[in-house]
Each structure stands twice: as structure tokens, then as C-alpha cells.
Amino acid sequence: MRINVLAAIVLAAALTGCGSGSAAGDTVTLRVVSWKGGGAELADMAEVNAAFEKANPKIHLDFAYVPPNDVYLQKVQSQLLAGNAADVVMVDPQKVRSWGRSGYFADLGQEPWVGRISPPVRDFVSYQGRVLASPMELTPIGVYVNLDILARVGATAPTDFPGLLDTLAKLDAADQPGLAFPNAQGYMAEFVMLMSAATTVYRDTPDWDRQFMRGKVTFPTSYREPLEQLRRLGDDGHVDFAQAVGTDEATTGQPDFLAGRSAFFAGGSWQAAAMKEAPFRLGFVPWPGGDAGTKPSALLFPGTMWAVNARGEQQDAARKYVDFWSENLAPFLSSEAALSPFGDTPDADALLAPMVDAYADDRYALFPANTWNLAEPEQKIRSILQAFLLGRTDVGETLDAIQDAVAVR
Numbered sequence: 450m451r452i453n454v455l456a457a458i459v460l461a462a463a464l465t466g467c468g469s470g471s472a473a474g475d476t477v478t479l480r481v482v483s484w485k486g487g488g489a490e491l492a493d494m495a496e497v498n499a500a501f502e503k504a505n506p507k508i509h510l511d512f513a514y515v516p517p518n519d520v521y522l523q524k525v526q527s528q529l530l531a532g533n534a535a536d537v538v539m540v541d542p543q544k545v546r547s548w549g550r551s552g553y554f555a556d557l558g559q560e561p562w563v564g565r566i567s568p569p570v571r572d573f574v575s576y577q578g579r580v581l582a583s584p585m586e587l588t589p590i591g592v593y594v595n596l597d598i599l600a601r602v603g604a605t606a607p608t609d610f611p612g613l614l615d616t617l618a619k620l621d622a623a624d625q626p627g628l629a630f631p632n633a634q635g636y637m638a639e640f641v642m643l644m645s646a647a648t649t650v651y652r653d654t655p656d657w658d659r660q661f662m663r664g665k666v667t668f669p670t671s672y673r674e675p676l677e678q679l680r681r682l683g684d685d686g687h688v689d690f691a692q693a694v695g696t697d698e699a700t701t702g703q704p705d706f707l708a709g710r711s712a713f714f715a716g717g718s719w720q721a722a723a724m725k726e727a728p729f730r731l732g733f734v735p736w737p738g739g740d741a742g743t744k745p746s747a748l749l750f751p752g753t754m755w756a757v758n759a760r761g762e763q764q765d766a767a768r769k770y771v772d773f774w775s776e777n778l779a780p781f782l783s784s785e786a787a788l789s790p791f792g793d794t795p796d797a798d799a800l801l802a803p804m805v806d807a808y809a810d811d812r813y814a815l816f817p818a819n820t821w822n823l824a825e826p827e828q829k830i831r832s833i834l835q836a837f838l839l840g841r842t843d844v845g846e847t848l849d850a851i852q853d854a855v856a857v858r
Contacts, residue, residue, distance in 0.1 A: 478509045479766040480535035482525060484517035485753060493784040501773045508766045511535075529553045529758070536761035537770055540582050540754050542573040542819035548756075549576030555757040557581060560768060562775035565791045569655065573751040573819050582754035583771045584790035586782060589718045589804040590640060590748045590816065594732035598625055598712040607737040608745055610645075610678060617687045620712055629711035630688045631696035635831025638679060638838060640715045640748075643816060644736030645675035647746040651814035652739075658820040668855075669848040676837065676844045678738060683838065690838035717750065721786035721800055734803045735812075747807035749788065750816040821855035829854035 486494030498510055513535065515521045522544075528534035529548060540548065548554060557563065558580040566574065566584060574582040594606045602619040620627045630637050650671050651657055660666045682688045696702075706714035707727050715736070716724075724731060735745040755774055757767045774781075778789055779796055786801060788794045788808055797805050807813050816822070822830070830851055837847040 476507050476509055477763050477766050478511050479537065479763050479770060480511045480513070480761070481537040481539075481770065482513045482515055482535040483539040483753075484515055484521045485539065486512065487514035487516070493780040496780045497774060497777055500777060501770060504773070505766075505769060508769065510770075532760050534758050534761070536758050536763045536767040538756050538758055540756045542751055542754075543823060545574060545582050545754065545756065546576055546819045546823075549579075549581045553756075553759060554581040555759040555761075555764065555767075557583065557757060557768070557771065560772060560775075562772060562791070565775070567790055567792055569813075569815055570751055570790045572659070573815060574754055582756040583775050584751060585753045585755065585774065585778060586751075586785055586787035587749040587790050587808070587815075588752045588785065588787045589733070589735075589801065590644060590750055591715070591718075591733055591735050591804060592644075592737075593706060593714045593716055593720075593724055594734060595626075595706070595709060595712045595727070596730035596732050598709070598729070600730075601625055606732045606734050608734070609737050609739045609741050609743050611741045613737045614681070614685060614687075616712075617682075617685070621687065626709070626711045627687055627713065628682065629702050629706055629714040630682070630690075630693045631698045631702040631705075632690075632693040632835070632838065633695060633697045635835055636698050637693070637702070637715060638834040639827070639831055641679055641682075641736065642672070642675045642834065643814075643822075644715065644748045645678050645738040646672060647735065647748040647814035648738035648743075648812075649674040649678075652746050652812070655814070657814075658817045662820055668852040669845065672848055672851070673844055675738070676847060679834075679838070680844065690840075694835055694839065718786040718801065718804070721798065725800065731800065732803075733800050735807055744810070744812060745807070746812040746814055747804050748816060749804075749808070749813050751790065751818065752785075752787065826855040 483494065498512055502508065502510055515524055525534060525538060556579045562583060563580055570584050574580055574584050599605060599616065602623050602625060604616045604619055607613040607616050617627045632638050654660065654666065657666060657671065683690045702714055703716065703720060705711055709729060735747040737745050739745055755771045757771060761767055775791065782789060782794065783796065786798055788797065788804065794805055833847055833850045833854060836842050842850065
């Protein structure tokens with residue numbers, strides 16, 4: 450199967466002219482650095498890279514894997530500062546903003562793939578109006594559902610918030626497991642707040658983040674319903690928040706769900722490969738956050754992207770590489786269980802069908818990773834939400850505290 454996929458990619462490259470790197474001239478070495486493609490994760494980088502080299506025989510890839518998070522940030526940032534970083538650099542929305550502000554990346558605004566970017570995604574690959582990166586994926590964040598547990602009480606995956614409450618009540622009455630809510634690090638509360646906001650906030654104000662950055666909207670005037678949904682889960686007895694803050698997300702939530710000890714577990718599509726090993730019928734749906742009878746909106750995370758080092762020696766080859774990836778994302782998206790940032794995702798895993806439908810219907814919001822929900826404010830938000838869940842603050846006080854934590858300065 451992989452040989453066929455590789456052949457199809459190479460053929461598509463030839464038909465679209467992506468093989469122009471084979472023109473006369475000396476072979477060049479293109480340096481690429483990434484926090485994916487080290488072999489331990491599922492991301493199928495090697496397949497696309499091999500196809501690129503076959504379609505561009507005059508370009509040799511020097512592909513370097515660097516571990517993610519702090520290791521990647523420290524190493525690549527120091528290389529960019531010293532002027533000896535790779536020609537192509539893997540980035541995310543926060544790095545587009547922080548490194549783009551420093552002028553490290555070339556303007557890609559005239560590249561052929563720019564016009565195909567889904568319009569809301571464009572803000573995440575741009576800084577001050579200049580397109581600095583090519584998006585690679587949109588990663589859904591939603592709710593994994595044990596459909597077998599729901600069947601025991603005659604329920605199906607809910608699509609609205611009253612339906613979720615009704616299903617949880619049925620599960621409680623039948624002494625069946627309900628919603629897992631491990632929240633020691635604050636991730637779960639943040640996920641639920643943002644998943645709810647995708648329907649309750651962003652549906653009516655899809656450019657909420659931009660408006661917030663201009664001071665046109667605030668958390669106290671917009672985010673009350675997501676917090677009230679969180680509080681309702683506790684008030685109705687579906688979640689014990691005191692227990693939740695002492696339960697670790699990574700070591701408890703997913704393993705418990707796979708063991709059948711919960712009917713619902715919020716997480717990202719990056720967990721899909723492990724989840725599909727579950728010994729029960731599995732669903733993955735957007736948070737059912739709307740009024741009765743409405744359809745939910747999906748929360749999507751604009752993840753990895755390619756940027757071209759403005760000081761790199763191989764500018765033409767770097768742009769060809771980024772262009773090639775924009776046309777040949779299918780193996781990567783399949784491995785990542787992600788959606789295409791360029792619109793249609795025809796070959797998505799069946800598990801993602803509710804997310805694909807929401808994306809096709811423009812029922813989605815993008816995780817605000819390059820506006821108010823940056824690294825330091827995000828840590829503050831999680832602490833603020835912890836206090837809220839423990840009953841130390843009410844909805845108004847919590848929203849005021851979040852507003853202060855992420856205020857535009």
C-alpha cells in the first residue's frame with residue numbers, strides 16, 4: 450500500500466510540475482528541521498520526503514529530527530539567532546508569531562498554495578499580514594464516546610448540551626460510567642471551555658479572537674455559557690470536581706476510557722490510533738454544546754506548519770519543498786488523524802466523520818494558539834479554572850480573572 454501511495458504522490462507531482470527541481474544544475478542539499486518524523490510517532494514524514502526527493506532528483510534532503518517542546522524551541526531559536534538554522538523549519542502558530550516578529554522567516558504570500566488555505570486558517574500562518582508558513586494539519590479536539598455503554602441505556606452520542614445532560618442522567622440512574630474528567634493539570638477544564646465556545650461563542654462571532662485583540666469583545670461578555678456548562682456538570686452531580694483536580698490527565702483519563710470505566714472522554718485526534726484499539730464501538734464527536742436541536746461546532750487545532758528561513762542558502766529548493774507538501778499531505782494527515790487546512794479532506798478516517806461534516810459545514814472554530822491563549826496566559830487560565838471548579842470563584846469572578854490574564858498589553 451505504501452508503494453502505491455508513494456507512486457501516486459510522485460505521479461501527482463509530475464502532473465503539477467512539482468518535479469521542476471530536476472532541472473539542469475548541481476545537486477543541492479536542503480536542510481529541514483522538524484519535531485515530527487523521528488520514528489517514534491505515527492506522523493508519516495518519511496513517505497512524503499521520499500516522494501519529494503524522487504520528484505526532485507537535484508535536491509537532497511538533510512532532514513533533522515529534534516525532540517519537541519523545550520528542546521526544539523531552545524535549539525532552533527538559538528540557530529535562527531546565530532543565522533545557521535535549517536532552510537525549512539517546522540513551526541506552529543505561536544512560533545509563527547514569536548519568530549515571525551523577529552524577522553526570521555521569508556514571506557510566502559505569493560506561493561501557489563496560499564489561495565487554497567481555508568480563510569480562518571490564514572491568520573494562524575501570518576504575522577502582520579505576511580504569510581510566513583504553510584499549514585500542514587487541523588487537529589480536531591472533541592469527545593471520544595464508548596457507544597456500547599450508551600447502548601445499555603438506549604442512548605446515542607448526543608449532539609446538543611441538553612442531550613448530553615440527559616444521557617449523563619440516564620447513565621447515572623443505571624449505575625453506568627459517565628464523563629471522565631481528570632484535571633490535575635487543568636487541561637480538561639480548558640478543553641471543555643474552548644470546545645463549548647466553538648459552538649456558543651464562535652458560531653455567532655467567528656472572528657472573536659481578532660475582535661478581542663482589538664478590544665471589541667471581552668470574556669465577561671462572551672464566555673459565560675461555556676463556564677455555566679462546566680458548572681452544570683458539577684451541580685448535577687456528573688463530575689466530582691474535587692476529585693477531578695487530583696486526577697492526572699495522561700495516566701488516568703485515556704487508560705480508564707479504554708478500560709471501559711467512562712462513557713465520554715475529551716481529547717484530541719492525536720489519540721485516535723490508541724483509541725481505535727478499544728474493545729468497544731467508538732465514536733469521536735464535537736462537544737455537544739448548543740441548544741436543543743442544534744448541531745455542534747468542532748474545535749480544531751492548527752498544528753504543524755512549514756516556514757522558510759529568510760537567511761537560508763537554498764531559497765528556491767525550500768519553496769519547492771513547502772509547495773510539495775501543500776499538494777501531498779494525504780499520508781501525513783492519515784497518520785495524524787487530522788483534517789486538511791486547505792479545505793476538503795476526502796480520505797479522512799471514518800472515526801473523523803462528524804468532524805469532517807462540521808468542517809465542511811463551516812461549523813468549526815480554531816484553537817486560539819496565536820492570540821490570547823499563548824503559553825503563559827494558558828497556564829494562568831488553567832489555574833483560574835481550577836479555582837472555579839473548586840467553588841472558590843463564581844462565573845463572573847472567573848471571567849474577570851481570565852480577562853486580566855490574557856489582556857492585550
